[in-house]
Amino acid sequence: xxxxxxxxxxxxxxxxxxxxxxxxxxxxxxxxxxxxxxxxxxxxxxxxxxxxxxxxxxxxxxxxxxxxxxxxxxxxxxxxxxxxxxxxxxxxxxxxxxxxxxxxxxxxxxxxxxxxxxxxxxxxxxxxxxxxxxxxxxxxxxxxxxxxxxxxxxxxxxxxxxxxxxxxxxxxxxxxxxxxxxxxxxxxxxxxxxxxxxxxxxxxxxxxxxxxxxxxxxxxxxxxxxxxxxxxxxxxxxxxxxxxxxxxxxxxxxxxxxxxxxxxxxxxxx
Amino acid sequence: xxxxxxxxxxxxxxxxxxxxxxxxxxxxxxxxxxxxxxxxxxxxxxxxxxxxxxxxxxxxxxxxxxxxxxxxxxxxxxxxxxxxxxxxxxxxxxxxxxxxxxxxxxxxxxxxxxxxxxxxxxxxxxxxxxxxxxxxxxxxxxxxxxxxxxxxxxxxxxxxxxxxxxxxxxxxxxxxxxxxxxxxxxxxxxxxxxxxxxxx
Amino acid sequence: xxxxxxxxxxxxxxxxxxxxxxxxxxxxxxxxxxxxxxxxxxxxxxxxxxxxxxxxxxxxxxxxxxxxxxxxxxxxxxxxxxxxxxxxxxxxxxxxxxxxxxxxxxxxxxxxxxxxxxxxxxxxxxxxxxxxxxxxxxxxxxxxxxxxxxxxxxxxxxxxxxxxxxxxxxxxxxxxxxxxxxxxxxxxxxxxxxxxxxxx
Numbered sequence: 001x002x003x004x005x006x007x008x009x010x011x012x013x014x015x016x017x018x019x020x021x022x023x024x025x026x027x028x029x030x031x032x033x034x035x036x037x038x039x040x041x042x043x044x045x046x047x048x049x050x051x052x053x054x055x056x057x058x059x060x061x062x063x064x065x066x067x068x069x070x071x072x073x074x075x076x077x078x079x080x081x082x083x084x085x086x087x088x089x090x091x092x093x094x095x096x097x098x099x100x101x102x103x104x105x106x107x108x109x110x111x112x113x114x115x116x117x118x119x120x121x122x123x124x125x126x127x128x129x130x131x132x133x134x135x136x137x138x139x140x141x142x143x144x145x146x147x148x149x150x151x152x153x154x155x156x157x158x159x160x161x162x163x164x165x166x167x168x169x170x171x172x173x174x175x176x177x178x179x180x181x182x183x184x185x186x187x188x189x190x191x192x193x194x195x196x197x198x199x200x201x202x203x204x205x206x207x208x209x210x211x212x213x214x215x216x217x218x219x220x221x222x223x224x225x226x227x228x229x230x231x232x233x234x235x236x237x238x239x240x241x242x243x244x245x246x247x248x249x250x251x252x253x254x255x256x257x258x259x260x261x262x263x264x265x266x267x268x269x270x
Numbered sequence: 271x272x273x274x275x276x277x278x279x280x281x282x283x284x285x286x287x288x289x290x291x292x293x294x295x296x297x298x299x300x301x302x303x304x305x306x307x308x309x310x311x312x313x314x315x316x317x318x319x320x321x322x323x324x325x326x327x328x329x330x331x332x333x334x335x336x337x338x339x340x341x342x343x344x345x346x347x348x349x350x351x352x353x354x355x356x357x358x359x360x361x362x363x364x365x366x367x368x369x370x371x372x373x374x375x376x377x378x379x380x381x382x383x384x385x386x387x388x389x390x391x392x393x394x395x396x397x398x399x400x401x402x403x404x405x406x407x408x409x410x411x412x413x414x415x416x417x418x419x420x421x422x423x424x425x426x427x428x429x430x431x432x433x434x435x436x437x438x439x440x441x442x443x444x445x446x447x448x449x450x451x452x453x454x455x456x457x458x459x460x461x462x463x464x465x466x467x468x469x470x
Numbered sequence: 471x472x473x474x475x476x477x478x479x480x481x482x483x484x485x486x487x488x489x490x491x492x493x494x495x496x497x498x499x500x501x502x503x504x505x506x507x508x509x510x511x512x513x514x515x516x517x518x519x520x521x522x523x524x525x526x527x528x529x530x531x532x533x534x535x536x537x538x539x540x541x542x543x544x545x546x547x548x549x550x551x552x553x554x555x556x557x558x559x560x561x562x563x564x565x566x567x568x569x570x571x572x573x574x575x576x577x578x579x580x581x582x583x584x585x586x587x588x589x590x591x592x593x594x595x596x597x598x599x600x601x602x603x604x605x606x607x608x609x610x611x612x613x614x615x616x617x618x619x620x621x622x623x624x625x626x627x628x629x630x631x632x633x634x635x636x637x638x639x640x641x642x643x644x645x646x647x648x649x650x651x652x653x654x655x656x657x658x659x660x661x662x663x664x665x666x667x668x669x670x
Contacts, residue, residue: 034556037580080581112652116645120578121559123641128562130631132553135537137621141523142287142535142543148335148487150500153344158394160353160361162422168355169362170436175380279521280542283535286522287543301542319473321482335483342480342500343487 036084039063041118051119056111057095060088187228194235195242208252208261211240281309291330357387361396364412365430369400371409388412396421481509491530491620528619528626557587561596565630566642569600569611588612596621
């Protein structure tokens with residue numbers, strides 16, 4: 001197991017399937033790295049110098065050596081390890097060959113960028129380790145085991161106003177008022193009244209007169225008067241029919257809905 | 271008080287983190303067999319004037335907030351709520367007829383009154399139990415409170431308008447009938463849905 | 471120490487009883503608006519030598535056992551689940567760089583981050599989604615939570631181990647920026663397609 005590469009721990013908790021254990025040390029080693037950058041960082045650390053002073057050429061050689069050995073053992077390497085190997089081989093050739101001044105980016109820049117990346121990954125790995133080593137709540141320090149808790153009690157502030165109160169009482173009182181059914185006196189003219197009125201008005205005149213002339217006079221404003229007028233007309237009509245039946249009057253109507261004319265029958269008893 | 275020694279601190283932390291009250295021998299076992307009785311006594315003394323006390327109940331020790339501060343553990347949140355129609359009617363009946371029993375309220379309202387309705391009125395502080403009526407069954411009777419008067423801006427119950435005034439104000443007219451008068455099958459203008467209770 | 475005054479006792483009791491860390495303004499509101507800062511400072515000082523400490527984490531206060539007693543308390547407690555290396559690194563990157571997108575985490579780690587890794591951190595309550603970065607694709611960005619600070623015993627993010635040195639050394643800056651600073655090369659167009667594994 002390489003220094004710096006943490007052992008694969010099946011109890012680790014990250015929702016990922018545990019690594020397949022094959023018993024092949026090298027395979028396990030490679031599996032233990034989180035990608036080629038991780039492997040490079042580990043190799044760089046083995047130079048036991050500050051990451052700012054690592055030898056990129058040496059690092060490239062070590063990485064390529066690792067990949068070669070893995071291939072010699074016919075291990076299947078993930079594609080990104082091979083891509084990195086190819087890129088590092090290219091970088092190495094650029095660094096060793098006479099340089100082309102126009103080349104962008106320069107091999108030095110590529111090497112420096114790789115170094116910067118390794119420093120950043122190294123810094124975060126260290127920071128993570130320091131975080132995990134702190135006095136952690138629930139592991140090293142504990143909050144109160146049985147806090148009473150602070151309960152939130154809801155209290156209702158009831159609202160009502162005086163008008164609503166009085167109105168409610170009014171509604172109750174209304175519901176409870178004894179119910180009395182009163183038939184209202186209606187403005188009507190009875191048949192008897194119409195008979196009496198027509199008999200009196202007929203008198204002794206022998207002229208034909210429109211039945212409507214016998215209706216009682218009434219104001220023409222207001223619903224009550226209109227109702228009385230219709231009632232008077234109906235009653236007077238019935239009275240006219242009744243008088244005709246008794247042989248006291250004769251009736252003439254020239255056309256449908258035309259004026260109904262009435263006169264005392266000649267020779268009738270008064 | 272000088273800084274507590276390590277055993278006192280250990281007992282303190284153990285009891286603080288414990289999920290249940292612990293017997294002295296349990297604490298002792300937990301701390302490698304040390305005699306913790308002196309430490310418990312010291313801690314109880316130290317916490318006596320504080321907001322948290324160390325108490326022994328049936329041989330088990332635990333921390334708890336000081337009894338005089340128990341009210342701090344309840345936080346109240348106030349919610350404004352309108353009185354329901356049923357509660358308003360019940361309140362009106364109590365106000366006009368007090369003291370009344372629930373059966374009497376129901377007789378006047380013409381409908382059953384849920385127990386919760388009276389509870390709400392009592393919770394609001396407007397109604398109180400005023401004793402029992404000395405009739406068979408000795409029913410509880412209810413009356414209004416001084417808070418009722420102040421909430422509704424009344425100096426006394428005599429300020430409540432009488433039946434005559436209610437009628438004059440149209441408040442005895444049922445809402446729907448008053449409305450029908452205005453909008454019903456008269457030939458007059460049928461499009462004046464005025465305030466109910468206002469017409470005639 | 472003389473007997474604590476009523477406000478100190480009230481703050482002490484409230485924090486003892488609380489199930490969650492409380493902000494000073496929450497305590498204040500709970501206690502009728504009193505200014506509790508002096509009381510908190512007094513309490514923190516009073517508890518400093520004791521087996522229980524009063525600590526502030528991300529503006530929230532809570533009592534916890536003294537760290538030096540961890541060995542006494544640890545054994546009966548449920549072991550905090552260990553994080554995988556991937557999750558640990560992702561958490562460190564989020565804490566030191568927040569807010570960061572997943573692509574930014576991956577750029578630093580040089581590998582893809584499994585979806586489950588961030589889920590684990592969110593499930594633990596240490597990481598939250600902090601919105602989206604207003605760049606093409608509007609990637610989700612992540613940040614730490616107050617529980618993260620409480621769990622790792624940090625008063626604030628400024629307390630993160632070594633964050634000052636890392637920032638001073640430029641190690642929290644992206645590679646492009648660091649490169650530009652190192653070389654004084656400002657016409658750098660930041661486009662380096664030759665380097666594998668970095669860009670996405």
